[in-house]
Amino acid sequence: MESFLQSLNIQVITDVAIVALRILIPLLGIIVVFQCYSSMRRQRRDEKPLIVLENRKTTEALPVLFWENSIGRAKRNDIVIPNDLSVSREHCVILRRKEGWFITDTGSKTGTYVNGKLISERTPVYINDEIRIGSDTFVLKRAQDYSVIDSGRRSLFYKKEGSKEGIAPFALMMLISIFTLFMATEACLSIEATDFRPLLIFAVFMGLAWIFYLVSTKIFRRVGFELEGLALFLSAIGVMLSVRQDMRQTYVQIAACAIGMAVFCFMIKFLQNPDRVNKWRLAIMIIAVILLGINIVFGSVRGGAANWIVVGGISIQPSEFVKIAYIFVGASALDQLQTKKNFIIFIIFSAICIGALFIMSDFGTAVIFFATFLMISVVRSGDYKTVVVSVVGAIFGGTMILRFKPYIADRFAAWGKAFENSDNLGYQTARALTYAASGGLFGCGLGNGYLKYIAASESDLVFGLMCEELGLIVALTVAFSIGGLFFYARAITTRSRSTFYSISACCAAGLLVVQSSLNIFGAMDILPLTGVTLPFISVGGSSMVSCWGLLAFIKAADERTYAIKKR
């Protein structure tokens, strides 16, 4: 017994504590992400029709299920009027706004009539109004008068009805705080320096997070905190990874996080009315083009790409903000979507953005924009021809880059052969792989890594740093939580208040996933290293702000965001 006690010296106690922390951090990380998603999966709304269109002749009732509904002969419409050749394939759109219900004719051959009058633009409709589409006349009725009608297939994302309540935002915040505290404690015990500065960072960051939580739940009275929770979880990891690398960067990162939160709140406010957003579309486009123009003229070169501008000692990356503008311009409401007029403008805007990025030699971001362009054009038009043409064009353009920009070709040369080229072209990736493997499943502890001494380890190679210091489990949890955003965005497509929201949410999530792919697979030698950031994790102010902005699109797509919270 005595010898047992003797063996329990300080060294052993610290070692036990370190191992316990290493196991607890991934465990808590998984719990946080799991709780966020499982809470999102419980948000299934009752799928009763909002109103119904009653056929005057047959008294058959067509349920109107969504905020925006296309009406037409084609099966893909939300409301199908089959077998009537006088109905166009995509005839009109009936949509709901704060002010009430509207109907828009989307270029039908025979026109749409409200109470006998041919309509030309968006026209309000009220209960008991008569709407003539083709040879049939429908009467707008309240849904309560009708028994529940089958509402179609439902998403697998959601859990069955009647399951337990999701995690309360407060509990989620507590979990994230403990998770971050554990990381900070581990960073305090790092081999190199043992001090308590990481705890100070913990206090600053979590203080900010709690303020954000209070503002969002108490002042804005927003329902749900899962997306914000995920963003805080990811940001906390990014902040803690940088603590032992460069303390100054850490403060910048926290400041950027604060700005990001403000942008997030502002955007949710701004996105409230999809029609207002549409009015701003041109202005946003012009601002984006000006930003890129300034960048091209005044940009400074870092790591081969001229994608930085320095304003008053602060360096920013305009292309990050243009990402937000790009989603704005790409998405639109269903009635505008069907008229197709503004699609050309979007293509031109895309060409300008991608062209500007090429001039700046920022090919990683150009790839992200290109992928987002493909996503938006398919989701908007369902036209795969555009995709094929664009991809062929991109391959052609890509070949040109390889010819004229030799340093990009070098990256391709080293791609997949990191270890063979570990002293020259594969220098960064070889080290990222070696150190990622050195971390094992639980990591070697924050601050104990060696990848942090390699250039760009805090941004381009951050996935390797995460694997090394926090372990594979945390790294994969992070990757899955970003990938999961898309499933959430897709699950709420038919529930959002406009296709503007569904398109922007799906494509914003898609953009984040594409960006993560380029970062993760680039660092791990599965794709060429393109030097893009990992959302919320990589050090970089502009990137952090833009990620919060993109997240706002997903948040705005949730119907509950703009619902008035019941007291």
Add this chain to the structure above:
Amino acid sequence: MRRVRTRSVFVFILVLLFFGGLCYFTVNISVNAGSWVQHSYNGHLSGSGGLEKAGKIFDRNGVVLAETVEGERVYNSDYDTRLATLHVVGDNSLNISTAVQSVYRDNLTGFSYIWGLEMPETFRGGNNLTLTIDSAACKAAYEALGGKEGAVVVMNYKTGEILCSVSSKTYDPEDPPEITEENESEYEGAYLNRVLSSSYTPGSIFKLVTAQAAIENISDIDDRTFECYGSAEIGGKEVTCMSSHGVIDFEDGLSQSCNIVFAQLAYELGGDKMTQAAQEMGITQSFSVGDVKTVAGKYDVSQASDNDLAWSGIGQYTDLANPMQMCITMSAIANGGNRAEPYYVESIGSGDYSKITAEQSDGTAMLNSETAQKLNDMMRYTVETNYGDSMFGGNLTVCAKTGTAEVQEGQSNDAWMVGFTRDEDAPLAFAVVVEDGVFGLTTAGPVASAAIQACAESIRN
């Protein structure tokens, strides 16, 4: 609205690709982590190559070849022993990739992918590793090399235990050389275990391959005679011999190492049969030695002229052979056609050294047993009539064949001796190659003799 959902399938596919990529990465890192971490630049391994907590490495008699004392990796106290065992044991910087400190570093240090490389000390414990080699025999072989570069390997062909494995150019792991651009040539190939990873022009030892092809394909081979007058025109050009043997039969052709006999046979048998023989005799195969693979030799006469084919039959042309592979081939000839499965790691575990008890095994079929017996007899005849048993100390019944390979005209030769003993109590197969030698018999012979005598002494005791 529903249409947007349907069309978002495109994005869905991109996201699935992302998850697919993550799965691929996870599998990849789980499988390859062990090799990914083993790079000299890895900061987690710097200093003592991450070996500061590694266990001991014993030879077959319990002699400590490497151990960790107060966080420092130290090697055997004897200078020559350190140099002789370097390529089996390895150094701190893991420069020798086939050495046990590199290959079994995870076991020695208790590394597992689950816990990564920075486990707190309390939870880390290295394992001990026992080798089958005899450090004294290695030292004897190394000293017999007399500073020349080359490779020596001796194994017990009944059990597969490798008793002696020496590679030179070598260096002291306690004081590793700083290899710079100036002294690069001096240390060329020092990081290579020549036994496993080098291949040499075989010269006359390749006559065993040609002999195998002849025995299998020419039924009246023993009744045949050949004429040697120092040179002969075969395949349109000249083939030369070291001496003028006159009228000579097949058996004497091997024992006297007559070039004309085997050049003639190779030419007569043709490329296909020769290529098949080279494959069967293992020349072009890669063999597993524990977790390491030998480099495959070469026999390629697809572009050869008739004269080239003739030269290829006496181990010239583009022929290459690996020392370990030659030793394995010897084990098959010694063992009635069944080759031994060589290994040099006896055990890895937390336990201390315990005496080795290797089991005899039947080995793996490699050669036709009659052919093997015939080659066995011919190699014994070669020693009896040509080299003499006395050069092996007199208490071993040795069967052998030497080779003197012309590497390049004007340069000195690679000297070979391969063979085995017939002694039940010391069943040894061996292969020795010395670079920059004169003749196989005079340069490689004494090294082989020293190595097998030391090995025999070790297992007879």
